[in-house]
Amino acid sequence: MLSPVSTALGTDTYEMAMRTVTRSILPGLQTELRTYNSQFPGPAIKARRGRPVVIRQRNELMVDTSVHLHGAAVPPRHDGSPMDAIAPGAERVYRYPNRQAHASLRYHDHAHHVESENVYRGMHGSHLLTDDEEVALPLPKGAYDVVIGIRDARFDPATGALVYQMSDRARSTLLVNGAPTPYFKVAARSYRLRFASHANQRFLELRLEDGGDLVQIASDGGLLPRPHTTGSVCLTSGERADVVIDFSRYPVGTRSS
Template sequence: MLDRRDLLKFATAGGAAFLIPLEGSAPYAAPRLTAGTGALTDVAVPEDTFTTPSPARAFAAPDELGDLAKAAPFAHAMPVLGAMKPAASHSGRSPRSGRTVMTDVYSMRQHKARVEIVKGLKSTVFTYAGCFPGPMIKANRGHEVVLEHHNELDNPTCTHLHGGRVPSKYDGLPMDVVGKGGHYTYRYPNKQRAASLWYHDHSHGTEAENVYMGLYGVYLISDEEERRLPLPKGQYDLPLVIRDARIEADGKLSFARPIDCPHMLVNGKERPYFKVAARKYRLRLYNVSINRNIKLRFADGAEFVQIATDCGLLEGPVVRDEIELVGAERAEIIVDFSRYRVGSSIVLENTAALKERPEIMRFDIVREAKDRSRIPDRLAEFPSLPKPSREREFIMTSDPTFLINGKSYDPKRVDVETTLGSHELWRIKNIDSPGHHKPGYFIHHSFHTHLAQFRVIHRNESPVGPGEAGWKDTVSVPPGESVCIAVSWSGYAGEYVYHCHHLGHSSAGQMGRVDVKPR
């Protein structure tokens, strides 16, 4: 039997994470775990390991910042995120369904590490298993993932699987934090369609700082429906984890306002390059910035094809030449690099850049390659939306502080009570004027629901475009605008939250509690 003592042995062995060198990319390696066998008991965390979250930390004021590191774009090869190897895998019979369930077991230490973000400088970051970003986990639909986290940081932490449909006790609720020396085991059933999810810290009051410092990683769920599609696979299927940062001349990663964060990172490196073949690639785009929007386009204005939103494939492909992502939002696109000659390069830009350079990364076309992939006209089947049982309204404000419906987050107060299996319409309004400014923050909001996935029905009473019409867990709510979403509560009863995913906002209280009751 694999018990807590075995898992602790695995944890002290080091993180089983690595970044694969591919197409001229930069390698990074961490020690591998030794696999074990047997069944896993459901581990409860002792009460005394839970810690009250700290008050939200403010961004550094401009006069507190040091000299900025001067970085030349495209000095780094972009690392390719490699999949973490399970410490153990086993099968067992589900007590509910009687079916055989496969389980992969992982263990991660949360600790500080020194990494090179800007060429020639070492920066101290927070890591999962010693990696920045955290190691990628690949899961299969219906196969359980068990993930034990060990906190070796001074900050309290908890881990949320963003976009995951998981029981409440494994959701990473904001107050279920673990202090230094503590540990907690999460179980993810993965009973949902293929999607590009991610995991990150969610400790209330410290989540913005913890994520900014590095506590985030990619979590991919695949299924048979997705695998049957002739989309680019293997080395031609790449997550691009994008965020802003501020690196000082001495290498320090400073917790600063977006306007003071001119360094744009992809997979942990500042404005990298990546060598590609002249063929189609599937790019999974992540905006993990804690408080900024990005708008991505190629410098030559070339078109690409969007195939997915946050929670999985669209019904059909959508041709675009620019895509906007708010904090925590994801999209998947197909880019055909065969339109460029071998030996040429093309830059991916952020047209929503603040004071910084617009470049995000550069693709270098270095070789020819066979390409049997294609983009089908039909990607997924979407059922009709059920008739909603009720409507709710959420007013988001930013002045004098960040509130939803005039209230700041109180974990003891139930803001929404609903029933498992219910369908609702939520109208979310950002009533701040477009010209309103709050120092250090974007006044855009990034509305995120835990447990529930939703469909965006309209913006400002107008139907949304096809690129936003898929299943989502995060939606942009710009100043002066309103969004209507169809929310379906399925999976598990229990306590969950909804909040702005510009994490400076949620750290300051822009969050509410929702209790999902059994039928």
């Protein structure tokens, strides 16, 4: 979660820099990434309905960028249109009114002709908008409300570089919140897992290893009219699905394989 630099005048103001960083993702290899604030994935923003968020974005990359808040109702000049780019070395202030209902939103690069590659190289993150209606519901909160951003990648085994090709069917490494072999220790209780696809071409189908039920409570547009019990959840590029799983149904000490 990113902390605002100011909360004055009823507005949460943030600053982000888009820059290249080198990180170890696969053991023994260094990978160059295009990031928001040197983080992969980008930092998450928590927003509340009725409280505008202002983000100053500085482009320290060598390519054009444009920041689009996917699923948000915003005025055109703050929408991150593909042709409305931030040139290398320039900055831009985006203002998000957050007047709409709660939803798990995501932001990503949107610059003409380079969006696909920018997103693939790391330019994606979450913007979680909540409101009084959602807060009043008995849903898992705080440490039990977890964003799980999933995407695929192909690494050059010799150099560690992310290999970018259009229509690449060989992106065989799945990354969850940037990690190739994600592991998360849960308590014997209910969690809200906010799945988000940051893959720019792969379709995902998520299910539990034991085939157990998933209770989907939300999609891109916020909470569903009622919980939906299902065996699997499909996500196409950019889609979100919030699921509640009660891990108390598994004996303490259970591990997935």
